[in-house]
Amino acid sequence: MHKDYSDKSALLTIYAISAVPLFLVVYLLFTQINDVNSIKMEAVSLSNPNIANANELAKLERSLGYVGFIHHFKNYVIRGDINYYAQAQKSFASAEQALLKLQENLTSADDIKSLNIIQETLEKYSDMLTYARDNMGLENVRALDQQIKVSDLEAEQALIVLRKNIQSRATSYQADADKRIESIYHNTLYIGLVIIPFLLFSTWLIVRAVKKLSTSTSELTTIFNASPDAILYVEQDGTILKANSVAYSIFGYQSTELKGLKVEMLIAPEIRSKHIKYRDSFSEKEQSREMADRTTQIFGLKKDGTKVELKIAIASKVIDGKKRSVCVVKDITQHKKLERKAYNDHLTAISNRRHFDTLLAQELKRLDRERNPLSLLMIDIDNFKTLNDHLGHTAGDEALVNIAQFLQHHTREYDHLARWGGDEFVLLCPNLSAEDALKQAERIRQQFASVNFPWDFDITLSIGVATNSPDNPMSDKVFLEAADKAVYMAKDAGKNQCIHINSESKVEVT
Numbered sequence: 001m002h003k004d005y006s007d008k009s010a011l012l013t014i015y016a017i018s019a020v021p022l023f024l025v026v027y028l029l030f031t032q033i034n035d036v037n038s039i040k041m042e043a044v045s046l047s048n049p050n051i052a053n054a055n056e057l058a059k060l061e062r063s064l065g066y067v068g069f070i071h072h073f074k075n076y077v078i079r080g081d082i083n084y085y086a087q088a089q090k091s092f093a094s095a096e097q098a099l100l101k102l103q104e105n106l107t108s109a110d111d112i113k114s115l116n117i118i119q120e121t122l123e124k125y126s127d128m129l130t131y132a133r134d135n136m137g138l139e140n141v142r143a144l145d146q147q148i149k150v151s152d153l154e155a156e157q158a159l160i161v162l163r164k165n166i167q168s169r170a171t172s173y174q175a176d177a178d179k180r181i182e183s184i185y186h187n188t189l190y191i192g193l194v195i196i197p198f199l200l201f202s203t204w205l206i207v208r209a210v211k212k213l214s215t216s217t218s219e220l221t222t223i224f225n226a227s228p229d230a231i232l233y234v235e236q237d238g239t240i241l242k243a244n245s246v247a248y249s250i251f252g253y254q255s256t257e258l259k260g261l262k263v264e265m266l267i268a269p270e271i272r273s274k275h276i277k278y279r280d281s282f283s284e285k286e287q288s289r290e291m292a293d294r295t296t297q298i299f300g301l302k303k304d305g306t307k308v309e310l311k312i313a314i315a316s317k318v319i320d321g322k323k324r325s326v327c328v329v330k331d332i333t334q335h336k337k338l339e340r341k342a343y344n345d346h347l348t349a350i351s352n353r354r355h356f357d358t359l360l361a362q363e364l365k366r367l368d369r370e371r372n373p374l375s376l377l378m379i380d381i382d383n384f385k386t387l388n389d390h391l392g393h394t395a396g397d398e399a400l401v402n403i404a405q406f407l408q409h410h411t412r413e414y415d416h417l418a419r420w421g422g423d424e425f426v427l428l429c430p431n432l433s434a435e436d437a438l439k440q441a442e443r444i445r446q447q448f449a450s451v452n453f454p455w456d457f458d459i460t461l462s463i464g465v466a467t468n469s470p471d472n473p474m475s476d477k478v479f480l481e482a483a484d485k486a487v488y489m490a491k492d493a494g495k496n497q498c499i500h501i502n503s504e505s506k507v508e509v510t
């Protein structure tokens with residue numbers, strides 16, 4: 001079975017490629033969702049400096065405020081309980097740590113100034129805590145409380161400024177994050193509403209086009225393989241690109257053997273160069289026609305060296321920027337054999353009367369078209385009956401074959417010789433004037449008389465000649481009757497002579 005040219009793996013590849021944009025869109029959507037998530041995570045993560053700073057500030061305030069350093073410090077002074085001292089120290093350390101972190105992270109002059117004020121106040125408190133520990137029990141509580149008083153109004157203001165700055169930064173970061181998320185949502189919506197339908201539509205178009213292409217490829221492949229004639233798809237230099245199964249069987253090749261072979265290798269060597277010239281000139285422009293001329297038969301060469309008679313039609317076309325030809329090749333060997341049987345005389349192998357009728361009709365048309373004279377020689381063998389009677393019918397047959405060969409030998413390339421019947425032959429001579437036709441007839445008669453045939457009888461020729469002139473044309477019937485009449489006149493006049501009758505029925509004798 002011949003290969004189906006609709007390549008399924010190529011189709012699958014095209015489908016896969018057309019699905020790529022869809023995968024891309026899905027991937028993009030996932031990326032967008034991921035981006036939104038990471039923005040949201042970042043907004044609450046401690047790795048975000050705004051969050052970290054707000055966190056440290058809250059820690060600082062907690063360490064200082066209620067149940068923080070000031071609270072424990074006051075309780076220690078009032079109650080003298082060492083546990084409060086320890087807790088005050090712990091809170092102080094935590095406040096200092098938060099302060100240190102903030103000093104590391106914050107860079108604006110306003111923030112640094114605030115941090116310095118808080119730090120100074122904290123240091124004063126630290127000194128006062130040491131003072132309280134050292135004087136605990138030495139002074140009364142009221143006096144001690146008076147001693148350890150630290151003005152923290154400035155530090156409180158600094159904390160307010162710090163809180164405001166950090167919060168405003170966190171708010172603007174949040175606003176920025178919200179903006180980014182919003183833009184991602186917009187993009188996603190854009191992808192969803194515009195790109196996805198567009199991609200789906202374009203994918204559908206691609207798939208539809210591919211399906212159409214695959215259907216027409218399938219149809220063409222079916223036609224290619226179902227054709228009763230050989231089909232060869234050929235490159236400009238003659239390389240065969242594709243061939244159907246009939247091509248393999250006509251030329252006797254195995255499938256795949258023709259691909260890559262030069263097409264002229266399928267043409268008989270004697271007409272190969274003519275074929276190459278024809279192909280070169282033919283492929284110059286886009287056209288299609290039958291490759292034939294009136295005289296040349298096209299013979300193909302089979303792989304085993306035998307020849308086949310072919311009829312070839314070629315179409316040339318520029319496909320994908322390259323000059324390509326499609327050759328449709330018919331094996332007409334059998335047809336020609338039958339045609340020859342039907343058109344040839346079985347004994348002499350020259351044309352028979354039926355073929356002559358066709359040739360005469362063709363030449364009369366040409367006479368009308370080209371306006372050249374057409375002459376007809378009707379040749380009758382004299383005394384053939386005697387030969388037949390003395391030597392027998394078989395020898396008579398042989399003599400007829402010899403005479404046919406003699407006549408064939410004495411005709412021009414474009415003349416048509418046929419056996420009219422019995423011992424009569426006709427010779428149709430295109431483009432031959434009355435005068436030349438009579439000369440030609442006389443030449444044949446004389447040469448026939450001088451040939452040494454293998455029989456010992458006085459066999460001669462009587463030839464009736466008629467010429468059909470374009471100025472005064474005769475129908476086929478009248479034309480034949482004129483030649484026939486001329487033969488009878490030659491016979492009546494004593495045989496072995498030529499008589500011509502022209503369109504005006506004038507008789508000329510040689």
Ligand SMILES: Nc1nc2c(ncn2[C@@H]2O[C@H](COP(=O)(O)OP(=O)(O)OP(=O)(O)O)[C@@H](O)[C@H]2O)c(=O)[nH]1
Nearest residue numbers: 380381382383384385386388393394396397422423
């Ligand atoms: N051997 C053979 N003889 C044939 C064939 N066809 C016709 N003839 C013979 O050809 C002869 C033709 O007859 P005629 O033309 O009257 O004989 P002829 O002797 O040539 O007479 P003229 O033409 O007047 O000279 C007959 O004897 C036929 O039998 C054939 O196919 N083979």
